[in-house]
Structures are given as C-alpha cells and as structure tokens.
Amino acid sequence: MKVRVTVSLKDGVLDPQGKAISHALHVLEFPEVREVRTGKVIELDLEETDPGRAEQRARQMAENLLANQVIEDFVVEILK
C-alpha cells in the first residue's frame, strides 16, 4: 500500500528557501508571485493491505521521524 506524507512549515514559521525561490522567480520575470512556501513529500511503500492501519502507521512514522511538530504540520494520504 502506498501512502504519501506531506510535511509543511506551520504558518508563521520563516521559510528562507521559499523566500529564495520567490526572489529567483521575480528575477526570472514571474512578477505575479506573491508568496512561496516549501515543504517535503515522503512516499512510503508499506507491506500493509488495510488502508486504516496503513494510515495509522504512517501517522506514527510522521510523529516519530518525518515531521518536527514544533515547527511543521503533516498530512497523510492513502494513494493505493
């Protein structure tokens, strides 16, 4: 079963990488860019056939390793 965990910075947390991308896009003549926020996607292939159980385990993995919950939020989606 494939599961996607998307980790993004919480609102209010500075995102220097996003700022750098925003600046570069302005230089490249994309003046319509107002703000850029960056994050990570982690796609997990699990030996697990029950979607509920796969989601629960992926959530534990995110809490224990993938996300730093002081500054990051995460979303778990079942892909197939």
Added chain:
Amino acid sequence: MKVRVTVSLKDGVLDPQGKAISHALHVLEFPEVREVRTGKVIELDLEETDPGRAEQRARQMAENLLANQVIEDFVVEILK
C-alpha cells in the same frame, strides 16, 4: 490563486534521502516499510485569478526553476 507544484525524482533515479529514511524507520520498528521516495512541494500564491493561466504560469516556473527535468518530474495542482 494558490498553486501547488510537487517535484519528485524520476523512477530509477537513486534517492539517498529516501534510503536513509527507510533505514531509520526500520530501526524505529516500522519493519513494514518497503521503500521510501522523497520529493518537494512548492506552494505558490499568485496574483492571477484565471485557473488555466495560473496553471500555465506555474508550469513555466517549474520548467525554468523548480524542477530539474533531467532527473525530476513535476505535477501542478490548482488549490483555490
């Protein structure tokens, strides 16, 4: 208008970060993890109200800056 660009490594391209996460998850007693692939999410807030045009511009940004198309694929989604 908010647009999400998800950049992931093409199939067959080595993903050392994914391998490291996979190893760490095994150590943390998640033996059901078969494979891990990592990628980036870039959320763009654009001064653009037409969804078709916003998608087209985000695609150009991905081709010019956000993705390295030799080793990476990207997907553009309109959020709102």
